[in-house]
Amino acid sequence: xxxxxxxxxxxxxxxxxxxxxxxxxxxxxxxxxxxxxxxxxxxxxxxxxxxxxxxxxxxxxxxxxxxxxxxxxxxxxxxxxxxxxxx
Numbered sequence: 001x002x003x004x005x006x007x008x009x010x011x012x013x014x015x016x017x018x019x020x021x022x023x024x025x026x027x028x029x030x031x032x033x034x035x036x037x038x039x040x041x042x043x044x045x046x047x048x049x050x051x052x053x054x055x056x057x058x059x060x061x062x063x064x065x066x067x068x069x070x071x072x073x074x075x076x077x078x079x080x081x082x083x084x085x086x087x
Contacts, residue, residue: 005042005078006056010070017042018056 006018019042024035039048039056048056055065063074 004080005076006059006074007076008065008072009075010072015075016072018048020056 004020008016008018010016018039021038021040022035023038024033026033039053040046041048049067052065052067055063059065059074059077061074061077065072065074
């Protein structure tokens with residue numbers, strides 16, 4: 001199981017959806033695809049601060065995450081089973 005979507009709530013009860021997306025790049029030199037997973041805000045597709053990505057990968061409901069002067073509470077987590085696909 002892997003975390004793929006997290007809802008954060010600030011002290012004013014405003015909620016923010018953070019989603020995990022896959023960035024795939026084709027390397028013409030080796031004719032292979034490389035990929036990496038990124039955490040971004042759902043509404044703007046801006047990156048969530050990189051230094052907190054490990055916390056999001058291993059987050060639990062009710063956990064608190066500190067970002068600058070704000071504290072966010074994790075209120076919901078959507079996890080998905082990842083499948084390896086061969087083509």
